[in-house]
Amino acid sequence: MPVPPRPMNAQAPLPPLAPAAAPPRRWLAWLSAIAIGCALLLAGEALIARLSRDATDSARVEAEAAADVVHQVLLRRLEAVEVLHRLTQSWLVLRESGNDQGRSAIETELASTVNAGQFGFIQVAIIGRDGWMLWSSIPGSGAPVYLGDREHFQVHARGLRSLFISIPLVGRVSQRWTVQLTRPLLGPDAAFAGVAVVSMDLHDLSDALAEIQFRPQDSAMLLRGTMRAAHSRNPGAAIGTELPAEDPLRLAHPDQMTGSMLRATPEGQQSITAWRRVAGTPLTVAYIRDYAASQAGVANLALLVRLTAGAGAAMALMLVWVGLSRRGRAAARRAAEAAEIERSLAQAASRTYARRIGGLPGLIYGGDILPDGTFTLTHASESAERVIGWTAEQLLSLPDPHVLMEPEDASRQGDFYASVADQGEAQREFRVRRADGQWIWVRDSVRVVDRRADGSTEMVGYVADISDERAIQARLQNAGRLTTLGEMATGLAHELNQPLAVMSLAADNASRALQRRGAAALPDIQERLSRIGQQAQRARDIVDHLRVFGRSDEGEPEPIALSQAVQGAAVLTNGALHASGIDLAVELPGDLPLVMARLVPLEQAIVNLVMNARDAIDEHRRDGEGPGWIRIGATVQGRMVAMTIADSGGGIPDSHMERLFEPFFTTKAPGKGTGLGLPLVHAAMRAFGGSITAANGPDGAVMTLTFAIATPPATPPGLEA
Template identity: 30%
Template sequence: MRVIDEAVPFRRVLAAALLALTVMAGATAEYLGARAIAARAAETMALANAAVVAPAREVQRLLDTVRWVQDLLRLRADLRAAGDVAAAVRLEEELRRANQSNLMGIARIAVATEAGHIAWASFPEVCEEMGGASYFQALRHGGSGQVIAGPVPGPCSGQLVIIFARSLRHADGSFAGVAMVSIPALTLSGLLGQPEGKVAVNLYRLSDGRLLARSKEPEEVLQRGLLMAPAHLESARRDPAALPRGPNSIDGRDTFFARRVVAEGGLLVSANLDAESELQPACLLRWLFRAIAGFVVLTYMAGAGVLLVMVSRARVASAQRELERLIAGLPAVVYHGAIAGDGTYTRLYLSRNTMLAIGCTPAEVAAPSDWFARIHPGDHDTARALRRRLLETGNATADYRFARSDGRHAWLRDSARLVVQNPDGSGEIIGTVIDVTEERDLAAQAVMAGKLASLGELATVIGHELNQPLTAMRLLADGIGISLKTGAIERTGPMLTELVGQVARAAEIAGELRRFGRKDGDEVMPVPLSEVVRGVMVLAEAPLRAAQVAVEIDVPADLPRALGRRTPIEQVLLNLVVNACHALEEMPSDRRRLSIQASATATDIVLEVSDTGPGIPPDLLARVFDPFFTTKQEGSGTGLGLSICRTILGGLGGRIEASSDPGGSCFIVTLRRAPEGGSAYNQWAGTQRHPPLSLAQ
């Protein structure tokens, strides 16, 4: 409606504003959150860079001490080579005392000969061969500078130690042995920082990325022989400040890195901070920004919703007034109600156009009981059955007579649909009521016209059929008169008997014509189909005989009665028989057969009319019941016969179906089976499944 449609632009404006606000609030929240996370990440990196300075300095001091000790060991070797054994021994004692005083945590100082034998050690009670060690072989075969080995189990304590080895040379530059300084891995780990701090400091060998020491949990971690990730190792060799964030090699967690290379010793010091823990406050702040943005959007939505509800209520009120104005001009009454599981109806709404649509003021039908009181007593069961069918099928239609304010009765068509179905069997319905009095009158006129059309088609042959008994009666009357004049009274008996038979035959034909042509009533009743078939055959016998059609009838005498009205059923059957007769005229005389069969089911009576004619083309079969459609030649049919048949059967609660093939056609008529005892009409109305059809339908 126009009033409702005017609300659409307003809703679109609110929706567009909501979308813009949502995008703006979301973008602002994400921007502020990203800024907070970036600031926190910068603070974390600054903390890591500050935390790596002291461990790198301690490692450098350790390397300086190791270099000093190795220089003394080189001096010792030079003294012994020069023959100053006493000076060499004093130097050895000084080195032993320095080792025992725990100089920088050194565990052992030793010198190996060129053959790998221990020439001197600060703890001489342990003498192992060093010739097979990889670092010894590397120095022996030309390696120079500091070589760092380990972690390996120490010969004295069995604990993991880091070995700092440097080659010794003779005066001519040839290999003279190796000076070795061993430091426990745990001692080296202690130099990196306090284990309870949140910064984890790792010491790696730059040549292969091997983890040598760790400030946190060194006992557990160092046993695993971990290596730095190749990408991180390669990056650290090129630029220690590169890749400041990524998964660490210990547990794979996201980590901030700050690295320093101790160039002389080939060591890398890395200070690590867990990114998730450090960024958690900033992430919470980002979620807070998001929550604030969501709150702003929800606040706007609430305000817009309230405004929209207020505007919508005003528009709905206006729309309702407009709708009432439009409904007031409709030729139909609109209603809405609730229906209980037992069929009890409660009205919720009734349009105010009752006087225009059905001829009663709103006050006269204010309550459902007022409406029901105006329904014709003979149609009360039909009205009640409408509610029951609604609960069973979801929609229903019924026609009933209704008393208008002016005292006249009108036929109303009540059509309703179940729009809400509750678990307890109740529901809500909407429906319309229209005056179909004129429509039913037109349908009745069409049915009567169909009767007359059928009689018109049979007029010639029926006239010939009536002429035969009349001619016979005239001849018999003449014969009886001559017999009486001549005194041959004994010959008048057989002639009188034959005369009475011919009179009965003519009376039967005339009676069927008179009954078939009169106007039909409204009440339904049990109808014996055997009598219907007999009456139709009286009217159709002459044209069937003229067309040389062989008729087979199989209608049991004890067949249960059908529920309906005799004359309309006869009209349907006569139309089907005449159509079959016309179709069979196109076939050879020996193939003209018509079959009429009837049977019963628990609820229906089925009548089949089949022929051996040429059949109906498949593309036309679906249209045979359409008004004004015919397969006959132009001018030989109106195309209303089968349409009227369907209308008649629909009004009786029945139906008609058609099937066809090149061997002939078959029409199946299904009627409701009459109940045993009681009011036939009322019982049919309570179980009617098919809504009445109109001429327009």
């Protein structure tokens, strides 16, 4: 090999080193290249592990959100079941009193509710105390059917007075898979008089669960104990089967109301399962998120990362062979290629995610909550136009999206987002103006996903149109209002008898005075006739108020006077309070401003709270005499009005406070309470844009109802649809 010429002015070369000195330098370069390759492989594996954890966490959040939706669907159906049970109790009372017309009207209402298909019920049936079916909503089911051997009849015959939910079974009348939701029917002496049965169609419920699935590989199911009652993907094979003995869902602690886990399904599918127990029942809802699907993108990316890391290691070896001078440029080229791959994968994943989110029945949005409570909208799904009529681009271009809300709701945004940042999640219901000018009701469910070091909070929300649900809730409230009138019939009769008795006595006295004294008695007769007129007006006012209270009131909140609602509730409850020896005192300031509410639902809420106070006072005085009183007052607190209803009933146990507004939770004796009174009050106050809280005072319970003060409507800034 020729020797290259030596540059001019260069010094003479040093003597050559010993032959052993060169190999260590070459091996050091090779070892450096190998170390670089190993580092790339380890970094790739660490990145893959982090991506897998992130994908698992994201899938867990999605599964928990879907389980919450399934839980809400089931709660709506259970609320409808309770109303149907109360109507069947009224049917029994009318039947025993011989009121065929009223009984027929209730049968028509029961049949129309079932046949409408809104809640997926197959039938409503009434079983007599002897076990034979007395009536069914299924047309042509007049043949006698004996149901005394069914578990849901026997448990009530043995003394169970609360709600019972059967295991999945095939109905003898409907011949379809159902679960039977039953309550005992009680006679006048509170003795067992039969069983009210509502049959829920499990295939219809399975179809409803299928509509909630985020993706085809996922599934949702309903458990009754450890037995599957409904399944979104394979109801025919799943309904009525037990979970395997080794299934982790069977091992969940019974006191744990919610959770999520990594489990293998009976079909051998690895999944992330989120579950929610339905309070007060043996029911559990579960959403099964396919684990393999959640990791599919990670698996593809893992292959690319490993290939990239391997290529990097090979390139490092090549750089040693080519020379250290080119190593920097090669590393920069590899980094650029890896960044481009990650960017392409991120764009593809983003497009897939946006397409799936856009197909949901609700609007998903996200934003940031600053430390001062200010909210900034950062993104919205393409489904926005389908749900609320405004495109995602229009929403993001608004300086403040809350201009689409009622002014009263918009004014409370700061408090709401502060609550979200503090508690981690929250839910609210309000009205939104669509692009076509129509107002709709929506439910906004918000959850915190990240808390940053600067004090800000990242959140995600889900907005769903609940206008139809609000209409159904209004029908349930109307049925509950009529039931309340039936429960207070005795007290109302007493209220009407008082003016009638005074009128009868005044008429008799006037007649005797005229017979004895003739024309000289005319002044006294005129006074008695005036008294008769006053008492007749009193009776007319009671009857007129009953007619107003019984009417349907499904409108939106409007300015009303609290004194008007309190006076109306007093007319309906005076008889019951008088019979119990309880004094009702109303202490409302004369200058109290108008509040946002609806008159009839607010009267019903006050009647429920007053009657609850009456029952608590009666129970508290059972072992001894004591003063019985109820006080209603109100104060202005900033932009809100707080009305309190206090009583001398001894208060509410601390163990009951957290469950006070749960549906079906009651501490009253069997036959006296359904557990829906306070939940209906809570729902009504939420619909008004207010709230209700419970506390204990020195002598008893204090219920505080908070209302927004009515203000003149403001015109939102103009928007182009």
